[in-house]
Amino acid sequence: MxxxxxxxxxxxxxxxxxxxxxxxxxxxxxxxxxxxxxxxxxxxxxxxxxxxxxxxxxxxxxxxxxxxxxxxxxxxxxxxxxxxxxxxxxxxxxxxxxxxxxxxxxxxxxxxxxxxxxxxxxxxxxxxxxxxxxxxxxxxxxxxxxxxxxxxxxxxxxxxxxxxxxxxxxxxxxxxxxxxxxxxxxxxxxxxxxxxxxxxxxxxxxxxxxxxxxxxxxxxxxxxxxxxxxxxxxxxxxxxxxxxxxxxxxxxxxxxxxxxxxxxxxxxxxxxxxxxxxxxxxxxxxxxxxxxxxxxxxxxxxxxxxxxxxxxxxxxxxxxxxxxxxxxxxxxxxxxxxxxxxxxxxxxxxxxxxxxxxxxxxxxxxxxxxxxxxxxxxxxxxxxxxxxxxxxxxxxxxxxxxxxxxxxxxxxxxxxxxxxxxxxxxVPEYLVRFMAWILIHTIHRIRTVDINRIPEEGAAVLVCNHVSYVDAIVIMAASPRPIRFVMDHQIFKIPVLAWLFRNSKAIPIAPFKEDAVLMEKAFADIAAALEDGDLVCIFPEGKLTRNGEMNLFRNGIGRIVERTPVPVIPMALRGLWGSIWTRGEGKSFGRSFKRGPLSLLELVVGKAVGPIDATPEYLQQQVQTLRGEWK
CATH class of the missing domain: 1.20.1250.20 (MFS general substrate transporter like domains)
Incomplete structure (x- = not known):
């Protein structure tokens, strides 16, 4: 598009x-x-x-x-x-x-x-x-x-x-x-x-x-x-x-x-x-x-x-x-x-x-x-x-x-x-945005579609497919507003990126079986952020894709909107799969160089979904439609 x-x-x-x-x-x-x-x-x-x-x-x-x-x-x-x-x-x-x-x-x-x-x-x-x-x-x-x-x-x-x-x-x-x-x-x-x-x-x-x-x-x-x-x-x-x-x-x-x-x-x-x-x-x-x-x-x-x-x-x-x-x-x-x-x-x-x-x-x-x-x-x-x-x-x-x-x-x-x-x-927000901007303008070219659907003010939850280790950075660089990201605590701890995520006020989350306390704290932090009128972005798959196809969306989004009813905005990242930042077969550097320098990727934003309709199944369908065949 x-x-x-x-x-x-x-x-x-x-x-x-x-x-x-x-x-x-x-x-x-x-x-x-x-x-x-x-x-x-x-x-x-x-x-x-x-x-x-x-x-x-x-x-x-x-x-x-x-x-x-x-x-x-x-x-x-x-x-x-x-x-x-x-x-x-x-x-x-x-x-x-x-x-x-x-x-x-x-x-x-x-x-x-x-x-x-x-x-x-x-x-x-x-x-x-x-x-x-x-x-x-x-x-x-x-x-x-x-x-x-x-x-x-x-x-x-x-x-x-x-x-x-x-x-x-x-x-x-x-x-x-x-x-x-x-x-x-x-x-x-x-x-x-x-x-x-x-x-x-x-x-x-x-x-x-x-x-x-x-x-x-x-x-x-x-x-x-x-x-x-x-x-x-x-x-x-x-x-x-x-x-x-x-x-x-x-x-x-x-x-x-x-x-x-x-x-x-x-x-x-x-x-x-x-x-x-x-x-x-x-x-x-x-x-x-x-x-x-x-x-x-x-x-x-x-x-x-x-x-x-x-x-x-x-x-x-x-x-x-x-x-x-x-x-x-x-x-x-x-x-x-x-x-x-x-x-x-x-x-x-x-x-x-x-x-x-x-x-x-x-x-x-x-x-x-x-x-x-x-x-x-x-x-x-x-x-x-x-x-x-x-x-x-x-x-x-x-x-x-x-x-x-x-x-x-x-x-x-x-x-x-x-x-x-x-x-x-x-004020690390300036440096965080700078590092995100550098990443997007040196390794990739990012194009946005319907980015104006992200509201200029007020609380909302953004949901997106999870393709790479830098999904949050790409979305951060494209968004007209600051975003609080919810991400797996293991990715949150990656060296260098951890500093970025921490200073951009990302919210680490863990599976219930792995760390129940951290999981409950994450949902409390999400509710507090939404009450403050912030944008919160989650990756409902809960893990990176290993083959470019989307994993099933989990029910965390249901808990979020039940506690704090706000609009949910589906988004899709296209063009990141196969880059150095993704999982997959073969050596990551080799896969990345095949794509060439400044490879194009897109962030496509869909229409807002009301909290009542924001089921994992419906949101996955919306994100899948936005992504299309381009991984």
Missing amino acids: PPTSRPNQFSLLRQRRFAPFFWTQFFGAFNDNVFKTALLTILTYDALSWTSMDPGFLTNLIPGLFILPFVLFSATSGQLADKFEKSRIVRYVKVFEIAVMSLAAIGWMTHSLWLLISAIVGMGLHSTIFGPVKYAYLPQQLQKDELVGGNGVIEMGTFVGILLGEILGAVLVVHKSWGLELVAGGTLFIAIIGLLSSLRIPLTPAPEPALKINWNPITETARNLRFSRQNRPVFLAMMGNSWFWFYGAIMLAQFPLYAKNYLHGDHSVFVLLLTIFSLGVGSGSLLCERLSGNKVEIGLVPFGSIGLSVFGFDLFLASLGYTNTATVDFIGFFALHGSTRILFDCLMIGLFGGLYIVPLFAVIQTRCDAAHLSRTIAGMNILNALFMVVAALLAMILLKAGLTIPQIFMVTAILNAIVAIYIFSV
């Missing part, structure tokens, strides 16, 4: 519920970076014309000032986004952006550095107010299976906007005759385009219009973070998101001086580094939908984190092998020994950053209380800001201590590895 076709994520760009909002946020990110990069470029390459302050200090100070409003006003912004209709908030924000760019234009024309720095703070406030609206808008306008793709397109658009803004800002400001005028007029013009785009954003009702706003940012921030901590998966996703901005803030803040003083490049080399990095983030963000199978796949988060450390550390090593001392433009840089490796590392850091960040946003959007989503996003923005401030301080301390910029890259990569190990040991 062919997989159900669905629109490409880019089809959202033709729909009013998404396109005007996309372009509004795109032009906002674009304008932020035209302005910010122009200022950083002029301070890096023409500092003496503007100030006597140390350029290294300023290139870390300015990003810190940009995010200062996130610390001070995010709590208020989150309340506004929950209380008021979102399209109206966006239009007010765009009008404010025009005012800030008018102030900046005066700063450019009068050569006033502190007026420009004030505008940096103003654009930070603009982004602070827009942030909670940005990520709370998507779940209101998109279907759940569109969220990963929608977030990917938004992140791609954001980083393409950042990229183009950085290029344009760096190019315009160094124009010999009209650089400052071009930046002043260009940023004002872009702000006006953003306002025009916002006029077509559809009405998006407030989730909590009766909310009474607490104008005290300190108490509201504390209340937001306390509320978020109650939802552990959401809070840890927030912390992971904030760590990404810590990592990115340190890395990107070094690029201007890294390009000038270490790579000995002109401003075009700085632009090239930003271009490659941004292309990487955009590519990684778009890859998320394909790699996740249109669902929220948190297994991509450890994958992204590994890439951030590996390629961050390799950027340090690549920098050691770079020996050029003559000033070059980006064309000359391309021709130098070691430049390709540096650019590849920047590309991969961006790509794995995209794979890391998009699933975390989707986790927050799907697992958070909808009425509190904007305030949760605001709480995350506060954490982001605090992490970025610490990043700026750490970078300044490391530079003051005498570390080179490549050494700062090395320290950041090592810190990322330490944080990743800690987070994934505290």
Whole structure:
């Protein structure tokens, strides 16, 4: 049976519920970076014309000032986004952006550095107010299976906007005759385009219009973070998101001086580094939908984190092998020994950053209380800001201590590895999903049929044929929701897999004659899981097939639904028989290699069966029909 076709994520760009909002946020990110990069470029390459302050200090100070409003006003912004209709908030924000760019234009024309720095703070406030609206808008306008793709397109658009803004800002400001005028007029013009785009954003009702706003940012921030901590998966996703901005803030803040003083490049080399990095983030963000199978796949988060450390550390090593001392433009840089490796590392850091960040946003959007989503996003923005401030301080301390910029890259990569190990040991669900994802995407290709029949919420029992030692992992990787698996206690104890099963909260069971106590405990655990609204999956055959044919279903399912009447959903695995993971005659490796690499398998989901009709005989008939002749 062919997989159900669905629109490409880019089809959202033709729909009013998404396109005007996309372009509004795109032009906002674009304008932020035209302005910010122009200022950083002029301070890096023409500092003496503007100030006597140390350029290294300023290139870390300015990003810190940009995010200062996130610390001070995010709590208020989150309340506004929950209380008021979102399209109206966006239009007010765009009008404010025009005012800030008018102030900046005066700063450019009068050569006033502190007026420009004030505008940096103003654009930070603009982004602070827009942030909670940005990520709370998507779940209101998109279907759940569109969220990963929608977030990917938004992140791609954001980083393409950042990229183009950085290029344009760096190019315009160094124009010999009209650089400052071009930046002043260009940023004002872009702000006006953003306002025009916002006029077509559809009405998006407030989730909590009766909310009474607490104008005290300190108490509201504390209340937001306390509320978020109650939802552990959401809070840890927030912390992971904030760590990404810590990592990115340190890395990107070094690029201007890294390009000038270490790579000995002109401003075009700085632009090239930003271009490659941004292309990487955009590519990684778009890859998320394909790699996740249109669902929220948190297994991509450890994958992204590994890439951030590996390629961050390799950027340090690549920098050691770079020996050029003559000033070059980006064309000359391309021709130098070691430049390709540096650019590849920047590309991969961006790509794995995209794979890391998009699933975390989707986790927050799907697992958070909808009425509190904007305030949760605001709480995350506060954490982001605090992490970025610490990043700026750490970078300044490391530079003051005498570390080179490549050494700062090395320290950041090592810190990322330490944080990743800690987070994934505290929340093993991420690592469990990662290992399941790796198995399915390296040895097999999995295709799902009618996977939407697995309910998005509420308790249900899933029943499936038992073909291999990795049936649970395959189903886990394909399911849009976490599942509690019931499995034979002997399989539960298999080395390596045991760690996976234990940390995914699998329930071991034994035959009554073998361990009556463990059997009774298993049924009690199943009932408790169903009472909590979880999905529970059992393999009613009770043992692996030895010939590819299904064994008789046992009556355990009857005991389960009699104690806790819930829907039962039949499923069938097809294509696993004969793989290395199955029992059967002959050597397992030989059988597996005959199938070839990335062999196809399917998980077919049937219609829900009521608890009264869920007899072992009827369910076996349903699973057998779903499986068909393909073993």
